Amino acid sequence: MSISLNDLIFSYDQTAPLLNIPSWEIEQGEKVFLKGASGSGKSTLLQLLAGLLSPQSGHINVFGTQLDALSQRQRDRFRAENIGYIFQQFNLIPYLSAFDNVLLSGEFGKSNKQENQSRARELLTQLQLPESTWQQQGRILSIGQQQRVAIARALLSSPKLLIADEPTSALDEDNRDAFMRTLMELADTQNSTLIFVSHDARLADYFDRRDNLSDLCQSQSRLNEERHNVL
Numbered sequence: 001m002s003i004s005l006n007d008l009i010f011s012y013d014q015t016a017p018l019l020n021i022p023s024w025e026i027e028q029g030e031k032v033f034l035k036g037a038s039g040s041g042k043s044t045l046l047q048l049l050a051g052l053l054s055p056q057s058g059h060i061n062v063f064g065t066q067l068d069a070l071s072q073r074q075r076d077r078f079r080a081e082n083i084g085y086i087f088q089q090f091n092l093i094p095y096l097s098a099f100d101n102v103l104l105s106g107e108f109g110k111s112n113k114q115e116n117q118s119r120a121r122e123l124l125t126q127l128q129l130p131e132s133t134w135q136q137q138g139r140i141l142s143i144g145q146q147q148r149v150a151i152a153r154a155l156l157s158s159p160k161l162l163i164a165d166e167p168t169s170a171l172d173e174d175n176r177d178a179f180m181r182t183l184m185e186l187a188d189t190q191n192s193t194l195i196f197v198s199h200d201a202r203l204a205d206y207f208d209r210r211d212n213l214s215d216l217c218q219s220q221s222r223l224n225e226e227r228h229n230v231l
């Protein structure tokens, strides 16, 4: 088992929980397309899986490590060593070059600088980012180029888990399909588990598994009903 959630409850404030997930399991190497209504908590769930947020109760197990039992610092290290995260807006550092943006994710990982540099070159070549742009600052790259830098950065440490939060929302159709093909190919080569959130239902065909967040969450009315039955 790659990931398992149990009795997870999360809310940003004291009101009713945003997420209430009795159980969710994902096998190593599985590619999951996660959909759900806007505001239902998809990005929040991804951040919980990456250890960027911590649940109020319940357990998040990723590759045998219980994230909710770790300190913030331990979670940051775990993320650097095991998880690649592709954000919706790519989150490149604007004043760093494309190449240095890729290397950034390797700083806390296991590999040394030389290994990271050669891996960065390999990935950028594979992603067909012209070498003439490698030293250009993140802020002047086109959206399609930024997107490729973001995948390279997420894949630099060959993460066992890849998380992608609407990474294609800024792309045109051609770039979107190229992005998906590359992402799938690289995830396959590394046998990475992939969790991918998108509003774009056309992308669901790329995935062996499609989960709907509303099916994972226990509804508030059912919770009330169960509470009523216990009392």
Ligand SMILES: Nc1ncnc2c1ncn2[C@@H]1O[C@H](COP(=O)(O)OP(=O)(O)OP(=O)(O)O)[C@@H](O)[C@H]1O
Binding pocket: 012, 018, 036, 037, 038, 039, 040, 041, 042, 043, 044, 045
């Ligand atoms: N840092 C935060 N503090 C407080 N509330 C937040 C925070 N981040 C998100 N929320 C709220 O939590 C809810 C779920 O947000 P989230 O971004 O996880 O949903 P989503 O399903 O990814 O939405 P979308 O599909 O529109 O991107 C929203 O109501 C949002 O306003």
